[in-house]
Amino acid sequence: MRTSRLSAIALVAAMLAGPAPASAAAGATHASPRSDRVLSVGNRGRDVRALQVRLGLRADGVYGRRTERAVKRFQRRRGLAVTGRVDAATRSALGLDPAGQPPPVTGGTASPNELMTMVDAARSALGSPYRAGGGGPDEFDCSGLTAWAARAAGLELPRSSFAQYQVGEAVEREAIAAGDLVFFDTAGPGASDVGIATGPGTVISATTHGVREHKSFGAYWGEHYVGARRVG
16 A cells, blocks of 8 residues: 555655656757857857957957957948848858858968968059959958969868958067968958068058068058968
């Protein structure tokens, strides 16, 4: 009799508890990241940090007004709808995968010969006119010039300055050498502008006045310096 009563109590308890394993599985599914998630002001987490890194911003993982302004400037420069929200089109232009994460970056650096070939290619473009979206060989924007010069050396770079800021290895300002990519924020927050160093203090870039060689750290450019990368 006692065994029967205990069995009955156990059965009632199981019925009241409900399908716990199924609920747990549903919760796990709900927590999984959505590949179609749109990022906007108020969002937090690793997807936002990946976005901020792509834009050359301080990656605090908080989508605030600073990040929104950077996204709008990026969208405006790329001819996208200027919403300040990261939808599928903006995510693709930034080089982020559908889950919002940047693709892995391979290690290593280019050889000295490859770096000098990049510099020589950039020099050959001096005087060429500026055109938004221009990728050469006759007209360039900033990242179009660097990507074009890299291809001349047998290297591949992403198409945007923000994405180029993630390749290769970081270089300290005092160690910049010919062939390094040098980044500025002259076209908006973060790494919105890029050129190719021709030495420790000079760079070739596609400015709005055309492709020019100029100082990296003069009165104007020095105030807008963001960082440098050695491609690989």
